[in-house]
Amino acid sequence: MLNEFKKLKEEYPDRILIASIMEEYNKDAWEELIERVEETGVDAFEVNFSCPHGMPERKMGAAVGQDCALLEEVCGWINAKATIPVWAKMTPNITDITQPARVALRSGCEGVAAINTIMSVMGINLDTLRPEPCVEGYSTPGGYSSKAVHPIALGKVMNIAKMMKSEFNIDEYSLSGIGGVETGGDAAEFILLGANSVQVCTGVMMHGYGLVKKLCSELKDFMRKHNFSSIEEFRGLSLPYFTTHTDLVRRQKEAIQQRKAIKQGLQSDKDWTGDGFVKETESMVSN
Template identity: 85%
Template sequence: MESLTLRASPSSTASPLLRLPGRRRAASVRVSASGAGAGAGEPDLSVTVNGLKMPNPFVIGSGPPGTNYTVMKRAFDEGWGGVIAKTVSLDAGKVINVTPRYARLRADPNGSTKSPIIGWQNIELISDRPLETMLNEFKQLKKEYPDRILIGSIMEEYNKAAWHELIERVEESGVINFSCPHGMPERKMGAAVGQDCALLEEVSGWINEKATVPVWSKMTPNITDITQPSRIALKSGSEGIAAINTIMSVMGIDLKTLRPEPCVEGYSTPGGYSARAVHPIALAKVMQIARLIKEEFPEGGRSLSAIGGVETGNDAAEFILLGADTVQVCTGVMMHGYGLVKKLCTELQDFMRMHDFSSIEDFRGASLPYFTTHTDLVQRQKEAIKQRKAIRMGLQSDKDWTGDGFVKETESMVSN
């Protein structure tokens, strides 16, 4: 797990997320789609996840698109279902972001600037803005958009008191998340938590004993089996899982200078890989987590937010078909702008019309049952081949006689 997400309340006065102190349990946390707001005959994109109603399942993922008041306001104005702010911690002074901090991989191996971007790397850390500044902006946004979903993202060092203080301060503004796959592992932050299940269990316990709003735990893909930390996070009390965070990467080496990219004063560091190239990997990880939730947490109330290379409505449909409740977009917004949400909604509705789906719930998880083991695939194919051979061997019943080509039909049943 790289990040914990404490979901934001839609308003500061009446939050469906706030529960009695000490424990959060989502009794009415079933994910559902409602007809409210849908046009006549139009597929309804609205969802309710962990008590939060969203007009559509598209959420701005934690990162630059949620870095300050101005851009988060823009996201709400454009129509995003929810916004996750850039990750904050108690002491922003320990964070210094460098420039350049992004690198791009293009489809053309020669790197033509006209070639589509398929991969994106960042060596960016969490927000370097003071926590108080971010909290004030959260409060302002909640005041201006009381019915919209604002989500905070938090990350701290290996210190229970620090985690509790951060949770308390961020909850006062109505928001929280817990994130960053590559940021400062030397401080037991970010990926260090997601890759160490014992550490994850302890930190998740700290967070869930303090938080009074639902928690989403964000999973790193930089691990052999993503279901292991996911299981621990859910057993520790998290209401949901978000996956995947970015994949550890080195974007490339400049063959003229022999220096790695992105190059800062001649040096670089591994960073997080995102964009379309990671989509197939994210699909596999989300599928595994969705199966885990279905099989080991059948009581319901656990949600799944999918992340990874979403640039079209069809990309989102794939995640939902695997069991995702919401779909996060970060790099896609950086490349295409906040208006991308309109395209995503239109294309997702086009997909729903094609299959006569009226709501998100109509097809959520529909493709999940079609995954099995390789051994089972072999057996299924053997049976299918056997059946096809039986049909080719001849008529199977008297009712199949046609009278046409009588000799040929008879011959089909002769054993050579």
């Protein structure tokens, strides 16, 4: 992989190359990995604190991202050693994803990426009674990805974006959205929720690298439709429209009252006249 990084930078010196790295809970191992990868000329690191396939018994991947104290320590090692920007990749397999995101940013990371795959069991073979996928009769929970996780990823990115906007100088940090991106519309949704960039993995695995051109073309179509000339014009544009359940109830109640006032229909049963039955009935329908 190190040779591939070098070759890519030689062939495309004007392009940004980000290396996604993961290591066990060992300071010396992390420092050696960072040093060796930096020598290839990569422009930044995405540190994988989120992979459910990272061996938890060795404190790798999601095992670190789910433990804020451990995450803070490892981020400290990495940011003290790295001379290029560092992004931390977040795991969705946690109750509140803003907690590790906050720790990563406060520990020196310049951005966060979300989400990685969701811990799951694919199924059980009802003939053999063994879990699937099966390796010599055994399995282990793995990561669920693709379009099925897209709504979950949007929710996690929204939570992180709102946290970053309220607690950090949003212009100094970045957020990368990941999860079920297969169309330009999928990418636009992440950007509307505050993402600076969007990543694609399973989509390319399923449809090939040609998907990227299609995705970019569809994203440009979306921008033309709304007369956006740059990503920044619509980044985070949908965030203000998220509120609380209590506020939604209040807003709906006020809207119903306004519609009833406009209809000038019945406000209660005592106003029933019997004339204009259809209009009077419609005036009492709340929604």
